[in-house]
Amino acid sequence: MKKLFIPFMLLLVLVVSACSSNTAKPEGNKDNNAPTATENNTASGTITYQSENGPIEVPANPQRVVVLSSYAGNVMSLGVNLVGVDSWSKMNPRFEDKLKDAVEVSDESLEKIIELNPDLIIGLSTINNVDKLSKIAPTVTFTYGKVDYLTQHLEIGKLLNKEKEAQVWIDDFKKRAQAAGEEIKAKIGADATVSVIENFDKQIYVFGDNWGRGTEILYQEMKLNMPDKVKEMALKDGYYALSLEVLPEYSGDYVIFSKNSDTDNSFQETDTYKNIPAVKNNHLFEVNAKEFYFNDPVSLDFQLEFFIKSFLGK
Incomplete structure (x- = not known):
């Protein structure tokens, strides 16, 4: 992503910035056919x-x-x-x-x-x-x-x-991420939902399952649940721009907030934000967006450690 935009991963062209039809656009990732071997x-x-x-x-x-x-x-x-x-x-x-x-x-x-x-x-x-x-x-x-x-x-x-080195890391990462996912689900409940949001260029985004910012780990490897509204609006394109007024509709039981400290985050001072259940229950975890944009091994290992610490206290 991005991207990409934003990154996101926020791009889709530069990793994390860009514009959708009328707003700044994040950065991302998806599925399809791989090129053949070397x-x-x-x-x-x-x-x-x-x-x-x-x-x-x-x-x-x-x-x-x-x-x-x-x-x-x-x-x-x-x-x-x-x-x-x-x-x-x-x-x-x-x-x-x-x-x-x-x-x-x-x-x-x-x-x-x-x-x-x-x-x-x-x-x-x-x-x-x-x-x-x-x-x-x-x-x-x-x-x-x-x-x-x-x-x-x-x-x-x-x-x-x-290629061999890459495959070794992939196999190990999937094993670690999936094991952590089982622990997290056991702690927060199999039905608990998780959202990933970001504020970029005066616009709030919520992300699907393939746009960096840890979404690949949470949804693809850990199989954690996405709120229905996020699934409806963000799953296809990878991200969705929304207003503060509707943010509560897209917020899960737990929220990962990929925060840009150099942009306007005053929405966090509003009653709308403060009354989101995840915020009131201390189930919102903030992370530096600049560290969380991508979905490469360096970023993914960091994201996994962050999730283990945030959800499990390890």
């Missing part, structure tokens, strides 16, 4: 990755990767060096240490990217200047949401010639 040509120092747009020869051991949107956390989690990243990744506190030497770039900063001398460029299918970027280094793009969030990580693993 072919090894390691003798020449390259592999052929079967991308969405056909086969492309990429380094077998990339050393200087530029990520223009969404996937910085996937790359860094696989131990591959990043020399340039998008602005949303650069501002993420979870990424700060590993990205301290990476330069902030966009699909328009071609000269800066040339200076970085990348051997691989990764971005969303919506980025500009793909033809020009491809002349700088092999450029691979992904359609955000074309595959589910774990398959996306596996694809990036294939692209970086680290």
Whole structure:
């Protein structure tokens, strides 16, 4: 997401910002068919990755990767060096240490990217200047949401010639998330509902099951319940913009509030907000939105730890 927008994951184009038809739009993720596997040509120092747009020869051991949107956390989690990243990744506190030497770039900063001398460029299918970027280094793009969030990580693993490492993390993560989900359901009740909200650019959003911000964990892995109203309005597109007046209708028994501290959060001082049952019962958990946008392994591990601590007190 996003994105994306917002991220969200809030984008769908840049990871977390953007506009819907008439409001700022978050960032996201979804399901579909994955590209096929890579072919090894390691003798020449390259592999052929079967991308969405056909086969492309990429380094077998990339050393200087530029990520223009969404996937910085996937790359860094696989131990591959990043020399340039998008602005949303650069501002993420979870990424700060590993990205301290990476330069902030966009699909328009071609000269800066040339200076970085990348051997691989990764971005969303919506980025500009793909033809020009491809002349700088092999450029691979992904359609955000074309595959589910774990398959996306596996694809990036294939692209970086680290498929086994990606699969090991996926298997372990699913096991940990699902086990935590069983504990949480046992504590809060099998019928309890959970909502994920965010305030971005003076607009309140509620999220479905595939738009970052921990939604993949809560709904896909833990199988926690989404309020009917959220299911009706946010499940298809991944997010839904709403007004403060109707926020109580979309609030579950528990609420995760992905909070942007640098935007207007005065709605929290209103009676409408304070009278939401989750707020009155101390069942609303706030988190820094900048840490919660994405659904890469670095972000997902952090989100899982947050949920375990918030729901179970561990």
